[in-house]
Amino acid sequence: MYSVCLSGMGETESLAAQALSGNRRALARAISAVEDGDSGAIELLKEIFPRTGNATVIGITGAPGAGKSTLVDRLAAFYRTADDKVGIIAVDPSSPFTGGAILGDRIRMQGMATDPGIFIRSMAARGNSGGLARASADAVAILDAAGYNKVIVETVGVGQDEIDIVKTADVTVVVLVPGMGDDIQAIKAGIMEIGDVFVINKADREGTLRTERELEALLSISERADGWHPLVVKTIATENSGTDALAEAIRSYSDFARAHTGKQESRRASVAEIRIREILRDRLLRLALDGAVSQAELTEMARLVAERRRDPYSIVEEIIGRMGLGAGGDGDCKLKIEK
């Protein structure tokens, strides 16, 4: 029988309260807690959950080198002029390094790092434990509850992890650049489907017109279930050109989604289902690795598999068996519950 403690903890309660009151150090600690999967994180998230749902969450994705970070900085600055509070979560699923990877390799938000109306946080994959989509969604929830009314989630690449991360946003922006790739492969089906707004950045480059035409052609043949026609915006982020048009396009989609409440609700419900699955997968793996098998034992098991002396499938059965989720023995069932 396994037991996880999930209760009480005055320290965490006060951390939640401090984070909600806008204390930046408390915010940073709260996000670290969900990132690390601390035992108190669940309580903190349960506590703040009722206060979420007020922010417009904007997901921004696109291939590396598309200029997403500059674009995000410009957009954040634009929102600040309207006195919005802006949270930015920069997520890099392809890097195992936290912090440095995204924030370190460029000069970011000069003059903004000290603006109390902006909170920037980078998150990266840590080893193989996964859970980055879950952790970044939790971080969004914390910033949302703390009163950041525009939360931008920016990813580095265009893989499935990135898609999983940005598709939980209220508005999803896909950033392209002229001539990137040079064939249509660069604009993958998976990415096309999630974009509510498309940006052609570096729009002073050769090939802009061609990229725009290809994009419009692709968009014209795909019909969205919600009836929204994705908008295309051209920007030159380095010159701050097109930022207002991008903000306007984001607002247009938000208005559209609000006006079609049923559609928004069904999107939010499917996002919620994805979140439940992610939290569940994360928690179950953690339960197994924390309780049913030690790291030393896992290392030894892996050595036996590498030497082909054991197979990984029966090892997993053994671990699941230790968790009390036993393996039965009859012929042709798939899975059943025995009470």
Added chain:
Amino acid sequence: MYSVCLSGMGETESLAAQALSGNRRALARAISAVEDGDSGAIELLKEIFPRTGNATVIGITGAPGAGKSTLVDRLAAFYRTADDKVGIIAVDPSSPFTGGAILGDRIRMQGMATDPGIFIRSMAARGNSGGLARASADAVAILDAAGYNKVIVETVGVGQDEIDIVKTADVTVVVLVPGMGDDIQAIKAGIMEIGDVFVINKADREGTLRTERELEALLSISERADGWHPLVVKTIATENSGTDALAEAIRSYSDFARAHTGKQESRRASVAEIRIREILRDRLLRLALDGAVSQAELTEMARLVAERRRDPYSIVEEIIGRMGLGAGGDGDCKLKIEK
């Protein structure tokens, strides 16, 4: 109490035997079984596992549009001239469409589709159930056991999923093209770390020299734990130029790894540990979703979360509780085992 049946099944045993004997339809069905997570798949994999470990598994990754598919086709044709049996698994984590996505949008392996010494299979993400890395590794194991002595795993993009997939290969090849992106962001740290061999494809293009210099500079400052210096190969896949040099570079690394058995063993052990974790995560989520909560119930729970009437964290606790993995109540523990 949950119970999974994992036993017997003469039908599956004979499927394994047929696949091992090289029956192509049986191979295809066996791979479909692991892809779908069929109940018999575990038995099949346990049965074939002792016969794995003979193939050289080559993982090939790189940004979309880098020409990976053409390169893979050339490499496969090269191996065929040496009478190798070649298995190709083309994996697209960013697409929810199986089959068509990779094989459909190009004319692949013309004249090779009928060669019995080549087996091609594409795999794509299916919804949000994840598990593609686990499924593709299982497919590699099946082809390996069936006597395909060169198994090429090709991915579409460069996200974390792609990295997870190709890093389990014996040799990992990263494909770049001149001028792609145009800043160093395109060559991400995560990708640089996994490459045993780097290919600059489309090497007749402008910018080849610059890309080569940047790559060499990056490689010269990074030191690998195993002492291997990654090789750089220039190719023009469309003209079949450089294919032999690529095959030679792959062989060089294989030889190096074999000559340093300790290093190879430790790589295989860490790959095995990743696999155990992936299989475990997959199985646990499936146990929960098949046994502890119905789809209808999950949909209803998600609706309540979307309406902020319930929070996802306590829902997950409830599901875990139903699985018999109960939540305890004391103050400051992390996780403990109660017997």
